[in-house]
Amino acid sequence: MTSLAGKRIWVTRPVTQAQALIALLEAQEAHAVSLPLLEIAPPLDLVALDDALMRLAQLDLAVFVSPSALDAVFARLPGAWPSHVPVAVVGPGSVQRAREYGIADVIAPTARFDSEGLLAEPRLAQLSGQRVMLFRGDGGRDILPQGLQDRGAQLEKIAAYRRLPPAFDAVQLGQQLAAGCDGVIVSSSEAAHYLFTRFGADHIQRLQSLLYFTPHPRIAAALAEHGATQLVATDAGDAGIVTSLCRHFNRTP
Template sequence: MLGGRGILVTRPRAQAGELAVAIVAHGGDPVLFPTIAIDPIADPAPAQSLFARLGEFDHAIFVSANAVQFGLSLASAPWPDRVSAIAVGPATAQALARASIPRVLTPVVRFDSEGVLALDTLQQLQGRRVLIVRGVGGRDLLEHTLEERGAVVDIAEVYSRHHPREAAGPLIRRWRAGNIHAVICTASEAARNLHASLATDLDLLKQAPVFVPHARIAAMVRALYQTDVIETATGDSAIVRAMERFFAKVQD
């Protein structure tokens, strides 16, 4: 159990609920301080045009649950049978399943662009058409690698991210009082924005371990925060279990 420890959650507020519930269920005290806000794309017309022609594609890759939510909201017709839906990870796959999208493919081990690129169905792509559904300014690795394999790739940008810049004073006071014991960052941008929010109190970041679900995020946080970083498996339950193991060792 987490023993009443304060756990800072940096996810967008609308997406922090399930993780907060899991923290409470394991005896922790979630502290919500969203450092990313998600908005619909300002001009949806280009993405709407691509979704109107969805039946022309062989594969549609969704890079996040946000991509599913905002992307499918732009679709005006049922999902075409010929198009295979590919999710970058379990949360994205669950979002597609809730939308009744059939036969969703998901990486087996790595839940990231590299994991998607390892799927058998994406190895021989000469003449195939692929739609990537993502936020503004996403990684280009998928696009470039799929094109190198012969695919014709289109990008549907369906949401944008920004730093909400919530007042950090209450968080800083709580942290100074010794009531923040761990930080969860599930995106590199969330970690960078937390660093920006604490611009005059960066010493706080050295006082609590940071739990992250990916090696790329871990490397960035180690360099930026100079604190203990614990890489976990993907998913809320895996993050909470990793925190329990960490604090059990600390107690020992």
């Protein structure tokens, strides 16, 4: 893998999810700029979350939609994770975070890293009568909860965190644009929406002209809807994203 020396790359993930990716980019000599397009906050109803955590041992399965969901749960977990309760997650980042928290039994997609990919896993094919808890942000797509219920799960949806708009303003965005940008890594459709709708019309054309790297077609489609034209699909996971950037910037003409 050749280096990204001198490349100024925006990382738009929430701060708590960005550090590992930034470290990998910097190891390839990139100038990684943390520009979080989402902020993560506690849920409005902490009592409901704490009550759910007291009942973990009664579950047959816990499902986490993101590393943020894992972080939110383990920040308030009153004891050790019950070892008999398997965990299902969507992507490589969540697999790594679950391992870091000491969870041994992790179910994850092996090909398509999204809700549809997780629902295709054989261990989730039949959940009739099983007690399943889904930890997610406020709102979110309905595909995963509906799919779990369709497979017979007794599903309980728990808001583990809230997603908030970015904390920086149009002036700060303009400063980052003036400093230069060789590529933008976007990891969620919601982040793409915020980038093009939160900062007024002054920067739209410049934003549309930037080069975007994204690991999922749904996110690429969201960027394209806002007028972005330079879209590069990446491999999944932090290492896959960095490898894809290196491959793109070191192509032979």
